[in-house]
Amino acid sequence: MPGLYFEEFAEGHVFQHQIRRTVTETDNVLFSTMTMNPAALHLDHHYAETETEFGKPLVNSLFTLGLMIGISVHDTTLGTTIANLGMTDVTFPKPVFHGDTLHIETRVISKRRSKSRPKAGIVTFEHKAFNQRNEEVASCTRQAFMIAKSEEG
Numbered sequence: 734m735p736g737l738y739f740e741e742f743a744e745g746h747v748f749q750h751q752i753r754r755t756v757t758e759t760d761n762v763l764f765s766t767m768t769m770n771p772a773a774l775h776l777d778h779h780y781a782e783t784e785t786e787f788g789k790p791l792v793n794s795l796f797t798l799g800l801m802i803g804i805s806v807h808d809t810t811l812g813t814t815i816a817n818l819g820m821t822d823v824t825f826p827k828p829v830f831h832g833d834t835l836h837i838e839t840r841v842i843s844k845r846r847s848k849s850r851p852k853a854g855i856v857t858f859e860h861k862a863f864n865q866r867n868e869e870v871a872s873c874t875r876q877a878f879m880i881a882k883s884e885e886g
Contacts, residue, residue: 737879739882756829774790791829797870821873825871836862840859852883852884854878858874
């Protein structure tokens with residue numbers, strides 16, 4: 734099913750995304766190394782066990798951010814987005830570890846018609862990620878430039 738067009742979003746609507754994802758060690762190692770992040774906190778079990786308060790490697794927070802937004806795409810913006818305009822207010826209130834299963838919810842905060850492009854609008858989303866214990870592990874605000882079905886009348 735494709736994403737929604739600008740007119741189909743309603744302020745205040747909350748999406749409870751059905752896709753869930755268990756984060757693996759491979760996810761974390763590949764993402765961290767592909768993005769040239771050599772932090773021992775993500776890659777070195779001995780370091781994480783002996784030198785951190787967590788006792789095990791943390792999942793790279795940028796992977797968590799990407800996964801959170803990615804899971805939302807199918808229900809919201811698949812095939813109907815022009816571009817992401819930005820992410821703000823990014824927080825990671827609890828760590829994500831290998832084996833955690835994340836589920837996501839998205840709330841439509843606001844929307845407005847584009848001033849420069851009559852067949853487009855800007856939708857502001859609030860994304861939240863939760864682990865299997867329903868603890869919030871990430872959140873962000875995202876603005877997406879969305880295709881409109883018609884020009885404003």
